[in-house]
Amino acid sequence: xxxxxxxxxxxxxxxxxxxxxxxxxxxxxxxxxxxxxxxxxxxxxxxxxxxxxxxxxxxxxxxxxxxxxxxxxxxxxxxxxxxxxxxxxxxxxxxxxxxxxxxxxxxxxxxxxxxxxxxxxxxxxxxxxxxxxxxxxxxxxxxxxxxxxxxxxxxxxxxxxxxxxxxxxxxxxxxxxxxxxxxxxxxxxxxxxxxxxxxxxxxxxxxxxxxxxxxxxxxxxxxxxxxxxxxxxxxxxxxxxxxxxxxxxxxxxxxxxxxxxxxxxxxxxxxxxxxxxxxxxxxxxxxxxxxxxxxxxxxxxxxxxxxxxxxxxxxxxxxxxx
Numbered sequence: 447x448x449x450x451x452x453x454x455x456x457x458x459x460x461x462x463x464x465x466x467x468x469x470x471x472x473x474x475x476x477x478x479x480x481x482x483x484x485x486x487x488x489x490x491x492x493x494x495x496x497x498x499x500x501x502x503x504x505x506x507x508x509x510x511x512x513x514x515x516x517x518x519x520x521x522x523x524x525x526x527x528x529x530x531x532x533x534x535x536x537x538x539x540x541x542x543x544x545x546x547x548x549x550x551x552x553x554x555x556x557x558x559x560x561x562x563x564x565x566x567x568x569x570x571x572x573x574x575x576x577x578x579x580x581x582x583x584x585x586x587x588x589x590x591x592x593x594x595x596x597x598x599x600x601x602x603x604x605x606x607x608x609x610x611x612x613x614x615x616x617x618x619x620x621x622x623x624x625x626x627x628x629x630x631x632x633x634x635x636x637x638x639x640x641x642x643x644x645x646x647x648x649x650x651x652x653x654x655x656x657x658x659x660x661x662x663x664x665x666x667x668x669x670x671x672x673x674x675x676x677x678x679x680x681x682x683x684x685x686x687x688x689x690x691x692x693x694x695x696x697x698x699x700x701x702x703x704x705x706x707x708x709x710x711x712x713x714x715x716x717x718x719x720x721x722x723x724x725x726x727x728x729x730x731x732x733x734x735x736x737x738x739x740x741x742x743x744x745x746x747x748x749x750x751x752x753x754x755x756x757x758x759x760x761x762x763x764x765x766x767x768x
């Protein structure tokens with residue numbers, strides 16, 4: 447599980463800003479308190495002196511434990527006196543301390559060389575923010591996926607839309623709950639408005655919360671950006687080749703909406719083929735039927751999709767009109 451370098455940089459900048467803010471606010475409070483309570487200012491200077499003495503003792507050989515213990519006791523007395531003065535003047539006894547958002551790592555993001563929980567949660571939120579640019583994560587979840595909108599009346603092929611949707615829903619939820627870097631590829635097929643995007647985004651919700659790096663986008667947006675990147679037009683693009691190929695889960699929505707030319711076909715082939723070879727899970731959704739995909743794309747693409755993806759076909763009428 448590895449996020450993009452840009453995501454790590456964003457998290458680092460946020461953590462640095464948190465630390466700077468906490469430090470500056472502590473300094474401002476301390477200056478205010480020192481002005482209002484001159485005795486506290488004197489104590490602070492004495493504490494600084496004690497700290498310097500303790501540091502200097504570690505450079506001397508011999509038994510300095512007794513002297514260090516004496517200085518620590520002096521420091522504790524000064525701290526207790528400062529707390530009493532602060533309380534008497536209406537301040538919290540810890541008012542002069544730096545108030546970090548995460549006191550465990552002091553907003554550094556790491557504890558004993560390991561990533562702090564606050565850091566991982568920040569990365570997840572940044573990941574959600576990126577996906578939210580193109581998909582409403584809060585609107586498309588497993589909890590608000592309504593099976594009642596699918597018909598219970600059998601079609602001419604004897605398939606009951608609601609029963610089929612139930613099976614796909616259960617499979618998608620299980621896929622999300624058990625997601626790993628070894629998860630299989632999925633192909634959602636069906637007409638417009640049957641819930642393909644809803645379930646794709648619902649999977650993204652769960653997978654992001656598990657700490658995986660998810661890249662979501664329509665086929666058109668991804669192909670457009672990768673084509674721009676290929677020709678050196680890197681301004682105002684969101685998707686990069688490295689991001690699309692290296693993410694833990696790629697969700698390629700609305701396959702078939704991209705502009706047809708040799709560049710987009712080459713880009714799609716590279717994405718699909720590279721991720722299959724590197725065994726990275728991909729979810730593709732399309733409004734086309736499988737037979738239509740076989741007509742639209744050449745065999746290099748369709749053979750990989752038909753052979754390496756688990757197909758899930760939706761049936762019914764556009765649930766968004768209900």
